Amino acid sequence: MLGLAASLLFVAPFTVNANPNNETLSIYNQAAQGDEDLVDVAYEQLNATLEKEGATPLTLVYLGSTETLMGRDAFLPWNKMKFVEKGLATIDKSLHLLSDFETPIHEQERIQGLPESYLTRAMAAVTYSSLPDMFNHFERGYDLFIALLAEDNFRQQHFAATSWVYRYAIEAAIRAEDMKQAKEWLAEMETQDDSNIETMTAKALVEKAVSQS
Missing domain, CATH: 1.25.40 (Serine Threonine Protein Phosphatase 5, Tetratricopeptide repeat)
Structure with a gap:
C-alpha cells in the first residue's frame, strides 16, 4: 500500500496555482485607466491564466474587475448591467476563495510589491467602491478599505x-x-x-x- 501511495504521489504531484503575470496586470492597469482597446485583451489573458493555472483569489478578482470594465465601456444599458453583475459575481468568488487562503503573509507571493491576499482585497475594494450607486456595492468596498488599512501588517508594507x-x-x-x-x-x-x-x-x-x- 505504501508503494502504491508513493507511485500515486509521483504521478500526481501537488501544484500551486499561479497568479497573473506582470504583463497581464500591466494590460489590465492600462485598460482600467481608460484604454478601452485593452479591456478585451486583459479579459482574454486573465481567462487564459485561469484555464491554464486554475483559480486563485488574485486571478478571479482581476477577472471580475475586468468584467466590470466591460460593463463600463458597453454601449447598451442592459449589456452594462450584464457585464458588471457578472464581474461582481466573479469578485465574490475571489473573496470566498480568499477566506480559505491560509498562507501566512510573509510566505505569500508578492505581486506589484504586495502580498497576494492584500492585493486581492485592495482590488475588490477599489472595484466595489468605484461602481455607481445603483449596483449597491459601495459600502462593501468602503468596509474592505477600512478593514485592510487598519491591519498592522498592511501598514508595515x-x-x-x-x-x-x-x-x-x-x-x-x-x-x-x-x-x-x-x-x-x-x-x-x-x-x-x-x-x-x-x-x-x-x-x-x-x-x-x-x-x-
Missing part, C-alpha cells in the same frame, strides 16, 4: 506599494462623506512620504472636498 490603495480609500471616504477618516488616512500618507505622487493627489482631493463642503 512598503509605502511605494500601498500608496495607491490609500489614495483610492481616501476617494471612497470622500464619497462616503467621511472626512474624518479621509484626513486620518492622508495624515498617515504624509507621515510615510509627503512627496509621493499619490500623497500629493490625495491631499488635493481632500482639500477640494473640504473647500466644497
